[in-house]
Amino acid sequence: MGTWDIGPFDNDTAADFSYRVDEAPAEKKAEVLRTAFREVIETGDDYLDSDLAVEAIASAALVAAQCPGGEPVTTAYGPKQSLPELPAELRPPAVAALDRVLTPESELLELWEESDGEEWKAGVRKLRAVLAGA
Template sequence: MGTWDIGHFDSDTAADFSGDLDDAPRNKRAELIRDALTAVVGTTDYLDSDDAVVAVAAAALVAAQCPGGEPVTTAYGPDEPLPELPVELRHLAVQALDRVVTGPSELLELWSEGGHEEPWKEGIGRLRAVLAEAAG
């Protein structure tokens, strides 16, 4: 996994997802985000780190459109503007984040092994709080 920092887009996989969003027609971008979140929520077996990374990036994009959400300003995020995302993605994003930080999760293991689990989890927790508040 090519990861250089704990930000939600600070990996090759997340940056590639941003590129996929930029390449997609504007009316298909919300569907790509939904697919990324759904793929993780539906996983009961070992969660692959690439799927988890994409779900976290997708959740960050949903959270950016919520009251109190931080805009995605990193150079590794999408360059193209996203349409207004469906409100129901907020709850789905919360579920996806909950799954990412619940074992068995390769991404959770990688951050734990690297000694940066707490700062990474804090970032996930901030995202989750914004999404949960907005989801009602």
């Protein structure tokens, strides 16, 4: 995975995921995000692959952008097309997926703890706070 910064879209996997979001019809975009959350949550206590975690974080950033206090996704690596209004029911699974990403059995967490882990975790927690508070 090529990573150049700590943001939700600052890696190759998230940039590729953005393309998948753009390619989905407007009425299916929410389902693409929901699937990313479900894939992470359904790992349970098993080891969480970093690519799944990255897609869940990118999805959470897109949902949080539509919440009060959320920051818009303005990076060139995010989706190019505007998202329709996303259902509020995506917020709880987004929170659950972010919580799962920050558990010990998470490859992405392990990778970040080898470098700028605290700053990265703070960004994930900020997304979580926006989603949980909405």
